[in-house]
Each structure stands twice: as C-alpha cells, then as structure tokens.
Amino acid sequence: xxxxxxxxxxxxxxxxxxxxxxxxxxxxxxxxxxxxxxxxxxxxxxxxxxxxxxxxxxxxxxxxxxxxxxxxxxxxxxxxxxxxxxxxxxxxxxxxxxxxxxxxxxxxxxxxxxxxxxxxxxxxxxxxxxxxxxxxxxxxxxxxxxxxxxxxxxxxxxxxxxxxxxxxxxxxxxxxxxxxxxxxxxxxxxxxxxxxxxxxxxxxxxxxxxxxxxxxxxxxxxxxxxxxxxxxxxxxxxxxxxxxxxxxxxxxxxxxxxxxxxxxxxxxxxxxxxxxxxxxxxxxxxxxxxxxxxxxxxxxxxxxxxxxxxxxxxxxxxxxxxxxxxxxxxxx
Amino acid sequence: xxxxxxxxxxxxxxxxxxxxxxxxxxxxxxxxxxxxxxxxxxxxxxxxxxxxxxxxxxxxxxxxxxxxxxxxxxxxxxxxxxxxxxxxxxxxxxxxxxxxxxxxxxxxxxxxxxxxxxxxxxxxxxxxxxxxxxxxxxxxxxxxxxxxxxxxxxxxxxxxxxxxxxxxxxxxxxxxxxxxxxxxxxxxxxxxxxxxxxxxxxxxxxxxxxxxxxxxxxxxxxxxxxxxxxxxxxxxxxxxxxxxxxxxxxxxxxxxxxxxxxxxxxxxxxxxxxxxxxxxxxxxxxxxxxxxxxxxxxxxxxxx
Amino acid sequence: xxxxxxxxxxxxxxxxxxxxxxxxxxxxxxxxxxxxxxxxxxxxxxxxxxxxxxxxxxxxxxxxxxxxxxxxxxxxxxxxxxxxxxxxxxxxxxxxxxxxxxxxxxxxxxxxxxxxxxxxxxxxxxxxxxxxxxxxxxxxxxxxxxxxxxxxxxxxxxxxxxxxxxxxxxxxxxxxxxxxxxxxxxxxxxxxxxxxxxxxxxxxxxxxxxxxxxxxxxxxxxxxxxxxxxxxxxxxxxxxxxxxxxxxxxxxxxxxxxxxxxxxxxxxxxxxxxxxxxxxxxxxxxxxxxxxxxxxxxxxxxxxxxxxxxxxxxxxxxxxx
Numbered sequence: 001x002x003x004x005x006x007x008x009x010x011x012x013x014x015x016x017x018x019x020x021x022x023x024x025x026x027x028x029x030x031x032x033x034x035x036x037x038x039x040x041x042x043x044x045x046x047x048x049x050x051x052x053x054x055x056x057x058x059x060x061x062x063x064x065x066x067x068x069x070x071x072x073x074x075x076x077x078x079x080x081x082x083x084x085x086x087x088x089x090x091x092x093x094x095x096x097x098x099x100x101x102x103x104x105x106x107x108x109x110x111x112x113x114x115x116x117x118x119x120x121x122x123x124x125x126x127x128x129x130x131x132x133x134x135x136x137x138x139x140x141x142x143x144x145x146x147x148x149x150x151x152x153x154x155x156x157x158x159x160x161x162x163x164x165x166x167x168x169x170x171x172x173x174x175x176x177x178x179x180x181x182x183x184x185x186x187x188x189x190x191x192x193x194x195x196x197x198x199x200x201x202x203x204x205x206x207x208x209x210x211x212x213x214x215x216x217x218x219x220x221x222x223x224x225x226x227x228x229x230x231x232x233x234x235x236x237x238x239x240x241x242x243x244x245x246x247x248x249x250x251x252x253x254x255x256x257x258x259x260x261x262x263x264x265x266x267x268x269x270x271x272x273x274x275x276x277x278x279x280x281x282x283x284x285x286x287x288x289x290x291x292x293x294x295x296x297x298x299x300x301x302x303x304x305x306x307x308x309x310x311x312x313x314x315x316x317x318x319x320x321x322x323x324x325x326x327x328x329x330x331x332x
Numbered sequence: 333x334x335x336x337x338x339x340x341x342x343x344x345x346x347x348x349x350x351x352x353x354x355x356x357x358x359x360x361x362x363x364x365x366x367x368x369x370x371x372x373x374x375x376x377x378x379x380x381x382x383x384x385x386x387x388x389x390x391x392x393x394x395x396x397x398x399x400x401x402x403x404x405x406x407x408x409x410x411x412x413x414x415x416x417x418x419x420x421x422x423x424x425x426x427x428x429x430x431x432x433x434x435x436x437x438x439x440x441x442x443x444x445x446x447x448x449x450x451x452x453x454x455x456x457x458x459x460x461x462x463x464x465x466x467x468x469x470x471x472x473x474x475x476x477x478x479x480x481x482x483x484x485x486x487x488x489x490x491x492x493x494x495x496x497x498x499x500x501x502x503x504x505x506x507x508x509x510x511x512x513x514x515x516x517x518x519x520x521x522x523x524x525x526x527x528x529x530x531x532x533x534x535x536x537x538x539x540x541x542x543x544x545x546x547x548x549x550x551x552x553x554x555x556x557x558x559x560x561x562x563x564x565x566x567x568x569x570x571x572x573x574x575x576x577x578x579x580x581x582x583x584x585x586x587x588x589x590x591x592x593x594x595x596x597x598x599x600x601x602x603x604x605x606x607x608x609x610x611x612x613x614x615x616x617x618x619x620x621x622x623x624x625x626x627x628x629x630x631x632x633x634x635x636x
Numbered sequence: 637x638x639x640x641x642x643x644x645x646x647x648x649x650x651x652x653x654x655x656x657x658x659x660x661x662x663x664x665x666x667x668x669x670x671x672x673x674x675x676x677x678x679x680x681x682x683x684x685x686x687x688x689x690x691x692x693x694x695x696x697x698x699x700x701x702x703x704x705x706x707x708x709x710x711x712x713x714x715x716x717x718x719x720x721x722x723x724x725x726x727x728x729x730x731x732x733x734x735x736x737x738x739x740x741x742x743x744x745x746x747x748x749x750x751x752x753x754x755x756x757x758x759x760x761x762x763x764x765x766x767x768x769x770x771x772x773x774x775x776x777x778x779x780x781x782x783x784x785x786x787x788x789x790x791x792x793x794x795x796x797x798x799x800x801x802x803x804x805x806x807x808x809x810x811x812x813x814x815x816x817x818x819x820x821x822x823x824x825x826x827x828x829x830x831x832x833x834x835x836x837x838x839x840x841x842x843x844x845x846x847x848x849x850x851x852x853x854x855x856x857x858x859x860x861x862x863x864x865x866x867x868x869x870x871x872x873x874x875x876x877x878x879x880x881x882x883x884x885x886x887x888x889x890x891x892x893x894x895x896x897x898x899x900x901x902x903x904x905x906x907x908x909x910x911x912x913x914x915x916x917x918x919x920x921x922x923x924x925x926x927x928x929x930x931x932x933x934x935x936x937x938x939x940x941x942x943x944x945x946x947x948x949x950x951x952x953x954x955x956x957x
Contacts, residue, residue: 015475133362133621140620142567144574145609148590152602170598223695225738232691232733233753233804234726243752247743266480270571274594285575288490296490303483311478 009312019304021064086294090280090302096173097279099184100271101264103195104202105257111203112210113253119211120218121241131211138208143267147201147274154197169194171276198275202268206260213256217249258314262307356629366621373615377434384427385413389582396422400601417603419592425603428589429611435585437615439496440566443503448558450504451511456546458512459519460538470516476509481568489577499578503565514557518550552630559623563616570612586612640844641667641690641812644705648682648689650698650915657915659685659698661868664941669811670842672835674855674876676891677865680912683848686865687814690846691731692721709811727757730805734817736797740789746800747785753807772803776833795826799833806837812844819854831858852891856880864888867913867923870941874948884950884957886928922952930954 119128151170159167173194176183185191221227222245230240269281276282280299287295358364381387399422406413416425458469476484485502492498522528523546531545570587572578574594579585584592586608593604648660660682667673677683688694690706692713700706706713708729713721725731733739740749750769751762760768766785773781776799789797798818805813815834819827835858838845847855855862855876862879864872864887872885883889890908910927913919919926921936928935934953941951 018475136620136624137617140563140567140616141613142570142574142587142616144571145590145612148594148597148605148609152597152606156598156600156602225733225735226741228693229731229733229739230741231693231722232725232731233756234722234724235752235756236722239752239756244741244744247741251743263480266483269482269486270575273575284486288486289576291490296487300487307478 015308016301016304020301086298089283089295090298093278093280093283094302095183096185096277097265097268097272097281100195100198100202100268100277100279101261103199104206104264105261107199108203108207108210109253109257112207113214113249116211116214117218117241117246117249120215120222123215123219128215132215135208135211138204138211141204143201143205143270144274146204147198147271150197150201151274168197170197173278198271198277201274202264202271205267206257206264209256209260210253213252214249217252218245221245221248254317255314258310258317262310265303265306357625360625363622363625366618366623366625369614369618370622373433373437373611373618376430376611377437380427380430380434384424384430385415386424386427389423389431400596400604402601403603403607416607417601419589419604420596425607428584429586429608432584432586432589432608433611433615435496435579435583436566436569436587436612439499439503439569439579439585440562443500443507443565443569444558444562446500446504447507447561448511448554451508451513452515452547452550452554454508455512455515455517456519456543456550459516459523460546466516469512473509473512473516476506477513481506481564482571485568485572486575486577489572494577494580496579496583499569499572502572503569506568507561507565510557510561511554514553515550518553519546522546522549556623556627556630559619559626563619563623566612566619567616586615639709640669640671641846642705642707643686643690644707646686646689646704646706647701648685648694648698648704649701652697652916655916658868658918659915660689661918663865663868663870665863665870665873667812667844667846669844670838671861672838672845672847672859674859674862675846675848675865676850676852676855676862678850678912680867680915681865682868682915683850683865684816687731687816687846687848690814691725691729692716693725693731723757726753726810727808728810729812729814730808730810732798732801732805732813732815732818735821736794736801737789737821739801740797742789744788745785746787746789746792750785750800750804750807753804757808768807769803772807773800775806775837776800776803778803794822795830798822798826798830802830802834802837806841806843809841810843812846813838814846814848816848817850818847820849820851827854834858852880864891867918868915869923869951870949871924871951872949873941874945878945878948882945882948884944884948884955885924885952886930886954887924888950889956890927 115131118125119131122128154168155170173185173191176185176191177187178184185195227240227244230244235244265281268277268279269284271277272279272281273285283295284299286292287299357367376383399418399420401414401418401422403415403417403425404413405417414424414426416429418424419428454469454473458466485506488502488505489498492501527545531540536545569578569585570590573585573587574591576591579588581588589608590605590612593601593606593608596602596604643666644664646660646663647658650657650659663682663686665673675683675686685694685698689700689704690708690713692700694700700714704714708724713724716724740746747766747769750772751765754760754765754768755762769785770781773784778784778796778799784792784796784800789800792800798821801818805815818834819830822830831854834845834847837843847859849855852862859876861874862872862876863870864879864885866887872879872883872888879888880892883892887908894907908927913923913926921938922928922931925931925935932954937953939951939953941949942955943949944955944957
C-alpha cells in the first residue's frame with residue numbers, strides 16, 4: 001500500500017514538472033508582460049527597470065529555475081493587476097469555488113442517484129423514459145447556456161410575471177460565515193439563495209452522468225443471482241434495493257463522482273463567469289483576458305496538484321467501498 | 333435461470349447492414365427527431381447567405397436606431413421584419429443566428445474531422461505496433477485525457493490569442509486523444525482476428541493492413557464517438573467564445589452572440605441571448621439525441 | 637394431503653418474442669414432511685424452474701400459468717399475495733442455490749447477510765440475530781464462527797460458502813428446503829461432505845427437501861424418492877430403490893446406464909443419442925421419442941403418468957413393468 005502511494009506521488013511529481021515547463025514556456029511567450037504594466041509611452045529606462053524587476057532580462061532557463069524555486073516556496077509572484085501575491089489570491093478565492101463544487105456534487109447525487117435507480121428498476125415506465133431523455137439534455141446543453149436560462153427564468157421572468165414569486169439572485173455570493181478562518185456561505189440563508197442557481201447549473205452535467213450510470217449499473221445488478229437469493233430469503237424489496245443493489249451501485253458512482261469532481265471544478269470556470277461568483281475560476285478567466293501571468297501560472301500549478309490528490313483519494317475511496325480490492329491489495 | 337434450452341436460436345439477419353442500420357435507427361422517434369434537428373441546423377448553416385434577410389456583418393445595412401428592437405418589430409425603413417429582434421448593434425438576430433450557426437457548425441465539423449484523422453492514425457499505429465510504441469503513445473493520450481478539456485483549451489487560447497484558426501487548433505488538440513484511444517481499442521479487437529493474420533501471411537504491407545482492412549471494421553464505434561465529440565466540440569467552442577477567448581468579435585459564432593446578449597439579459601432584452609441559445613441547443617441536442625440511438629444501433633454486438 | 641407440499645399440474649411458461657417456451661408443462665408430485673425428493677433431469681428439463689416456481693421466484697417473461705396448483709401445508713401458494721409469499725420464503729420454505737459465490741452478495745459481510753435474513757421474519761435485536769447466525773454456522777460445521785461472521789464471501793472456500801448458504805436456509809427451521817444443484821459447483825470430496833451434512837440436518841430437524849440435480853448418482857444415496865424430469869414433464873416417479881434398480885422409462889434407463897460405475901468398467905459407456913428438444917418447439921406426443929430406442933407410432937400421442945407399479949409412476953406406453 002505504501003509502495004503504491006509513493007509510486008503515485010512520484011508519477012504526480014513528474015506530471016507537475018512537465019506541466020510547469022509547458023506552462024512556463026507557453027505563458028511567457030504571450031506578448032510582452034512589461035507592456036501590460038506600464039503605459040506605452042514610458043521611457044526605455046522605465047521599461048528596463050520593470051524588466052529587471054520581473055527578471056525578464058535573464059535567459060529563459062534561468063527564469064525557469066527561478067520560477068521553480070519560487071514555486072516551491074509558494075511564491076508565484078505578485079499579480080500584475082492586484083498587486084498582492086498570486087498564491088494568496090488563489091487561496092483566498094478557492095473556498096468559494098470548492099463550496100460551489102461541493103454543493104453541486106450534493107445536488108447531482110441527491111437528485112441523480114434516485115432518478116437513475118428508478119429508471120433502472122422500471123425501465124419501461126414513462127417516468128424512466130423522461131428521465132433518460134432529460135439526462136441527454138443534461139449532459140449536452142452547455143453549462144453557460146443552462147446558467148443563462150436559469151437566470152432568465154428564475155431571476156427575471158417568473159418574478160416579473162408572477163407576483164410574490166421570489167427573485168433568486170443572479171450574481172455574486174451571499175453572506176458568509178467564518179469557519180476556522182474560511183469564509184463559507186452555505187451556512188447562511190442569504191448564502192444559500194445565492195448558491196442555488198449556480199450550483200444547479202454546475203450539477204446538471206454530472207447529474208446526467210450519474211443518472212445514466214446508476215441506471216446502467218442497476219440494470220446490470222438486478223438480474224444477478226444474489227438479488228434472486230435475497231428474494232428467496234424473504235427480504236423486502238426495499239431492503240433488496242436499498243442495501244444489496246445500492247451498495248453495488250455506489251462503487252462505480254463514487255469513482256465517477258470523484259473523478260468528475262475535478263472536471264466540475266474546471267467547469268466552475270464557466271459557471272462562475274455567468275454568475276459572477278467570486279471563485280478561482282472567475283479569477284482565472286479575468287487573469288487570462290488581462291494577461292496576468294503570475295495568477296494563471298499559480299492557478300495551473302494548484303489545479304494540477306489538486307487533480308493528483310483527487311485521483312489518489314478516489315483510488316483509496318474505491319478500495320474502501322469494494323472489499324474485494326482492499327483485501328487483495330493487503331495481501332500483496 | 334440456467335436452463336440453456338431457453339436460449340432460442342436466432343436466425344442471422346439477412347438484410348444488408350446499411351439498410352438494417354437505417355431501419356433500426358428509425359424505430360426510435362426521439363432519434364429521428366434529433367436527426368431532423370441536425371438536418372435543420374445544417375441546412376441553415378449552409379444556406380445562411382441565401383436565407384438571411386440581411387447580412388448582419390455589413391455595417392452599411394445597420395441602422396442604429398433599430399438597435400435592441402424586440403422580436404417581431406419592423407425596421408425603420410420598413411424593409412425587413414426583425415422576426416427575432418435585433419441586438420445592441422442593430423443586427424437582425426435571425427440573420428446573425430444563421431451566420432453564427434454556420435460558424436459554429438463549421439468549427440465543430442472541421443475540428444472533429446481533423447481530430448478524427450489524427451487520432452485514428454495514432455490509435456491504429458499504436459494498436460498495430462504494440463509494445464513500447466503503444467505504451468508511449470497511450471501514456472501521452474492518458475495524460476491528455478486526464479485534463480479537463482476546457483482548461484487545456486483556455487490555456488492554449490490564452491497563449492495563441494483569438495482567431496478561428498486558433499480555436500480550431502485548440503479544439504483539435506483537445507479532441508484527438510479520444511479518437512486515438514477509441515481507435516486503438518477497436519483496432520486491438522480487430523488485430524486478433526483471423527483476417528489480419530491472413531493478410532499478414534499474404535505479406536501485405538502494414539499500412540495496407542491497417543488502413544484498408546482494420547479501419548473499416550473500426551468504423552462503427554468511431555462514428556459513434558465522432559457524433560458525441562461533435563456535440564461536445566460545438567458546445568466547447570460556444571463556451572470558449574462566450575468566455576471571450578474564442579472567435580473574434582467580427583465573426584461571431586453562436587457562443588459569441590450569446591455572450592453579447594448577456595449584459596442585456598437582466599434589463600429585459602432577453603432575445604439577444606435567448607434565440608442564439610435556442611439555436612445552439614437545437615444543434616447540440618439534435619446531435620446527441622441522434623447520436624445516442626446511433627450508438628445502440630451500431631453496437632458491434634447487434635451488427636454481427 | 638394437507639401437510640407437506642402438493643404440486644398439481646404445474647405449468648410455467650416463458651412468453652418470449654420468439655415464442656412460448658414451456659419450461660414446465662404439467663408437473664405433479666408430493667413431498668411429505670421430512671421426506672427427501674430427488675428431482676433429476678438434464679439442462680432444459682425444467683427442474684430448476686420447478687424449484688423456483690414453488691417459491692414464486694419466476695421473473696417475467698415467465699409466469700405460472702392458470703390451472704397450476706402448489707399447495708403447501710394446505711395453503712395455495714399460486715393464489716397467495718406477494719406479502720404472504722415473502723413471509724414464507726426463507727422462513728417456511730427456504731432455498732439453496734447452485735453457486736454460492738454468485739448468491740452471496742460480494743460487497744456485504746456474511747453476518748449482515750445472515751442477520752438480515754433473521755430480521756426479515758422475526759423482530760429481534762441485532763445481538764439476538766447475530767447469536768442465531770452464529771448458532772447456525774456451528775450447526776453446519778463451520779469453525780470459529782465469530783470470525784467467519786465478520787468475513788466477506790470471497791474469503792471462504794467453495795465448500796464453506798455452500799455451508800453458509802445451508803446455514804442461512806436453516807435459520808428459521810423451514811419445513812421445506814429446495815436445493816438447486818447445491819453441490820454441482822463443488823469438488824467431489826466436498827460434495828460428499830455436503831451431501832452427508834444435508835441428510836443429517838434434514839433427518840434431525842424433520843425438514844423436507846427437494847434436491848434438484850442432473851446427477852442421478854448424487855441423489856441415489858440421499859433421496860427417499862426420485863422424480864425424473866424430461867422437457868418440462870415428469871417421466872418417472874417412485875421410491876429411490878425402485879427407480880434405480882427397476883427403472884420403467886427408457887430415459888431413466890439411459891441415465892442410469894450412462895453413469896460410470898464398477899459394473900461398467902471396461903465397457904463402453906452407454907449414451908443417450910440426440911439432444912433435448914428446444915422448449916419452444918416441443919414435438920407432438922412424447923418428447924423423448926426422437927431419442928428413444930423403443931419408440932413406436934403410438935408415441936405420437938402423449939402418454940399420461942401412470943402408476944404402473946405401486947408407488948412407482950412412469951410416463952410411457954411401453955414402460956417396462
């Protein structure tokens with residue numbers, strides 16, 4: 001087990017190194033960052049000064065090494081625009097993104113799992129067909145489109161047309177509560193109101209996947225002998241579905257949810273833009289559009305790290321849920 | 333239930349495969365509906381210049397007084413009816429949507445075809461060569477696939493800048509890995525079949541074996557993947573354009589149009605975002621509805 | 637009879653797209669309390685479906701056709717409500733399946749699967765249920781039961797798993813156990829053990845048993861009576877000694893003849909030529925006639941199950957009496 005973890009970590013380190021080189025080379029090829037910082041008619045002397053300050057006069061490989069050294073110290077330089085350290089900015093905004101991603105995970109599981117299991121148990125019921133069609137819509141419609149539609153309907157049309165219908169906020173994050181130094185907004189009612197639309201938007205894609213996966217697995221599991229045996233023992237249908245079938249479904253669902261969580265955090269970029277949610281995604285977009293390199297670089301490094309950790313956690317989780325895997329690995 | 337006698341012997345279907353595929357496909361009403369949507373979108377895209385009331389990119393046509401006109405209103409000089417309204421620059425929405433659909437579909441199709449070509453070559457080579465080449469190529473594929481497409485595309489476009497060609501490059505780069513993996517998977521299955529052995533015994537050159545013999549048998553699953561990827565490519569391009577890193581403002585795709593209308597959403601001029609959104613949804617959903625059923629129909633188990 | 641199992645004219649058909657498969661087509665037999673009945677037949681004979689039909693575990697597109705009767709201790713099971721059937725399963729009639737690896741849920745612990753069986757029928761605490769499970773494991777001869785309870789199915793050997801399955805079947809001291817080829821998936825030596833255990837347990841507790849198998853040799857030493865099935869019907873039924881030593885139906889004779897034994901050493905093994913007919917297309921009349929060495933024209937008419945000797949029935953116009 002330890003060997004396995006060490007090997008995974010080394011793989012991860014390799015990926016990070018490759019990524020850092022790619023990122024470095026790529027980012028530092030976009031135009032001249034100096035021109036972003038100062039007005040176009042600054043004197044050559046001023047430009048030189050700025051260039052020196054940003055180490056842009058050194059050869060590429062030296063710049064890279066400085067970059068890596070800084071990175072390992074968590075120093076990605078200061079954001080060109082905000083003036084504060086890039087890393088700090090990212091950490092500040094990360095909780096908002098994680099909150100959004102978690103909420104959407106919860107929604108997609110809470111809605112997707114029951115619907116998928118139902119569609120698997122009664123594949124020919126009209127409800128099931130509707131659920132499956134809905135799932136196709138769920139993963140085909142682009143994220144931002146769904147967000148726009150939700151805004152249109154719930155923040156503009158319905159409140160306009162129906163008096164008394166609550167107007168859901170279309171942008172920003174609600175009131176936050178400080179928990180262990182981290183600001184969380186889902187603990188306040190206002191925060192929840194603001195979370196609702198973006199979280200639903202973000203949950204649609206994954207929810208659709210979960211519905212389809214749950215249905216497919218349910219249909220695979222139901223004809224199995226152990227389900228028949230459970231019936232032969234006289235167990236109630238509720239127990240059979242709720243325990244025997246569900247436990248088997250949870251394994252692939254957990255794996256997919258875990259892997260997809262990374263995708264969700266990535267897709268949050270779009271949702272955050274639509275809803276002006278102050279998370280790391282919006283920060284990334286803004287930084288890209290404004291060529292704020294330190295922030296982009298910091299984001300990439302952190303995201304890659306996040307993915308690697310996530311994959312590791314998912315693997316461990318899988319072994320917890322499926323006893324066959326756990327015991328085998330212990331034997332080896 | 334282990335009574336083997338309950339497995340009836342089914343006679344092999346004698347119809348020509350293509351006709352059977354088509355007839356199986358048509359059994360599902362939703363899939364046919366999806367196909368209709370797709371055809372509609374393609375029609376609109378191809379004939380955009382002919383069926384648009386106005387060329388929305390010719391500034392001479394625009395009369396700023398008509399800007400943000402609601403759907404159904406008539407232009408100031410009475411010549412055109414803005415069926416779907418106008419946007420902030422007085423462009424007729426319907427025309428803009430037709431042209432936008434053209435661009436969206438163009439980018440989608442081209443990027444998928446290119447990614448397909450590249451991915452298939454890589455996948456088939458990997459499957460046929462085996463060993464270290466295979467492992468190396470697949471490692472690259474795995475790394476590419478483990479990153480979310482949108483992030484890769486975003487970073488790429490931030491480096492390359494705006495422009496349709498750059499968007500194409502980004503989309504191709506993000507998609508080829510899917511095809512590579514699918515092609516390799518299908519090819520591995522084929523590789524073990526006897527006809528490959530036979531062809532090898534006949535001393536046919538490898539490229540011929542791979543492309544003339546193995547490839548046609550991989551086609552069904554590749555077609556399915558291409559369909560799904562096409563929908564994703566269109567959605568991805570729309571997302572990138574919406575975020576402002578995709579196509580340039582001068583040649584808006586549907587995503588860009590939606591983005592333009594975003595600011596007007598809350599102030600009531602919803603049509604500027606809404607109708608392009610509907611058009612986009614029609615294209616994507618159509619492809620997915622048809623593609624989903626296509627997958628069931630083309631399932632290799634059903635074909636043999 | 638009002639005690640024990642009484643099956644009359646059981647017909648279980650499967651309504652598929654390709655036609656109606658008559659898996660069980662008119663089966664009659666009785667099982668007295670404490671009696672062991674061996675139900676013998678090859679694949680496709682309908683023996684497994686018969687077992688499932690008794691418990692009401694036939695899934696669509698199959699169903700028990702009208703006119704069938706399954707009376708258990710005076711109660712008509714084909715007319716029972718689903719809730720009543722559920723209460724009977726596992727408590728009054730229990731079932732043991734063929735492959736214990738597939739019948740025990742691999743992701744749940746053994747104690748979970750045993751405790752839930754207990755609690756499905758009686759309201760007891762977890763501790764009490766666990767205790768009963770433990771006792772059941774001891775009863776079937778599994779050492780260190782407490783450890784075993786906390787284990788997962790794949791940590792057991794095949795023979796142990798089947799003992800666990802038997803233990804589960806015995807939890808509520810059922811009046812009847814339907815065992816569907818329980819030893820087929822096991823090694824021959826383990827087979828012998830399980831057979832012995834099963835017989836002992838039945839004798840000790842007075843439980844009746846239907847042992848479904850394709851292997852005549854297995855039930856020869858175990859059952860009180862044997863029923864031989866072919867293509868959905870019983871073709872011979874009688875006490876074990878009678879059926880084995882004085883078989884009346886040509887199919888039974890063929891089965892006995894094909895079992896290798898000391899007597900057949902050195903001789904070529906007798907085979908029954910041909911194959912079981914497809915259940916979708918059963919021939920007119922006797923289903924065995926195409927493979928029967930003594931078939932005549934009259935066999936185009938379906939013979940009835942006649943009691944040609946006392947307590948010994950056969951379905952053949954030319955049964956050797």
